[in-house]
Amino acid sequence: MKERPLGTLAGLPLTATPAALIGSIALYVIVIVLMAALNIPIGSALLGGVIVVVLHWLTELAHQLGHAWAARRTGYPMTGIRFGKLGVLSTALYPPDEPPLPRKIHIRRALGGPIFSAWLSAVAFITILLTIRSADALWSFVLWFFFLENFFVMTLQVFIPLGFNDGGTIWRWVRQR
Numbered sequence: 001m002k003e004r005p006l007g008t009l010a011g012l013p014l015t016a017t018p019a020a021l022i023g024s025i026a027l028y029v030i031v032i033v034l035m036a037a038l039n040i041p042i043g044s045a046l047l048g049g050v051i052v053v054v055l056h057w058l059t060e061l062a063h064q065l066g067h068a069w070a071a072r073r074t075g076y077p078m079t080g081i082r083f084g085k086l087g088v089l090s091t092a093l094y095p096p097d098e099p100p101l102p103r104k105i106h107i108r109r110a111l112g113g114p115i116f117s118a119w120l121s122a123v124a125f126i127t128i129l130l131t132i133r134s135a136d137a138l139w140s141f142v143l144w145f146f147f148l149e150n151f152f153v154m155t156l157q158v159f160i161p162l163g164f165n166d167g168g169t170i171w172r173w174v175r176q177r
Contacts, residue, residue, distance in 0.1 A: 003082065009061070012068055016083040023087025024053050035141055044138040055146050057083065060090040062120055063113040063154050067092045070112025074105045086164070103173035110158070110169040117154030124150055 006014040028049040035045035064081045071078045071092070080093035092113075124147035128140075135143065161171035 006083070009081075010065060010068060012078060013080040014061075014083070015080065018084070019087045020084030023084065023089075024057075027056060027088055028053050031145070035138070038137065038141065040137050040141065048138045048142055051142050052145050055142070056088065056149065059117070059120065059146070059150055059154060060088075063117050064090050064092055066112040066114070066116025067109060068112070069116070071109045074108050076101055076105055076109070103176055106173045107170050110166045110173075114155045114158040114166055117150050121147060121151040121155055 003015040003017055006016055008014065031049040031052045032042075032045045035048055036042065040048065060083065061081070064078075068078045068081075071094075076094070076098065078092050079095050081090055082093055083090045085091040092109075124143060128135075128143050128147060131139070131143070158166045158170060161167045
């Protein structure tokens with residue numbers, strides 16, 4: 001799986017795998033189908049799909065920057081961000097030769113992303129409340145998608161140990177006493 005460089009942000013190299021493009025296309029199609037099911041006109045659905053995919057990757061980036069912020073505060077920083085883990089997810093990269101770290105450092109680094117995502121969820125929800133009467137169907141869909149993704153996928157996942165997510169990392173280190 002060949003990675004492509006995307007540039008650098010906050011001192012972190014950003015890369016993407018081909019799975020990121022495939023995942024983006026799949027997300028785009030799913031969003032268009034959902035919008036069509038809600039009777040949103042096709043032109044609006046096509047535009048909305050692009051907006052949702054862009055917001056999704058910005059959400060992933062913000063989540064990973066939260067991990068980077070927390071990691072820097074522990075003294076054991078990240079070395080990059082890779083987009084395309086499982087298609088539409090990203091992963092924080094750490095030095096391959098990193099020394100064994102105390103469990104509390106792993107937990108603090110894992111909590112950084114969900115904390116940033118919780119803030120994005122709050123901003124999205126406040127925006128929904130402020131625009132609920134004036135937003136058309138397209139913008140309502142986009143805002144609700146943005147809120148729900150940040151709240152459930154990026155924030156609350158910290159409580160669900162799936163093995164590949166922040167919840168899995170936290171659970172693994174909490175169990176090791």
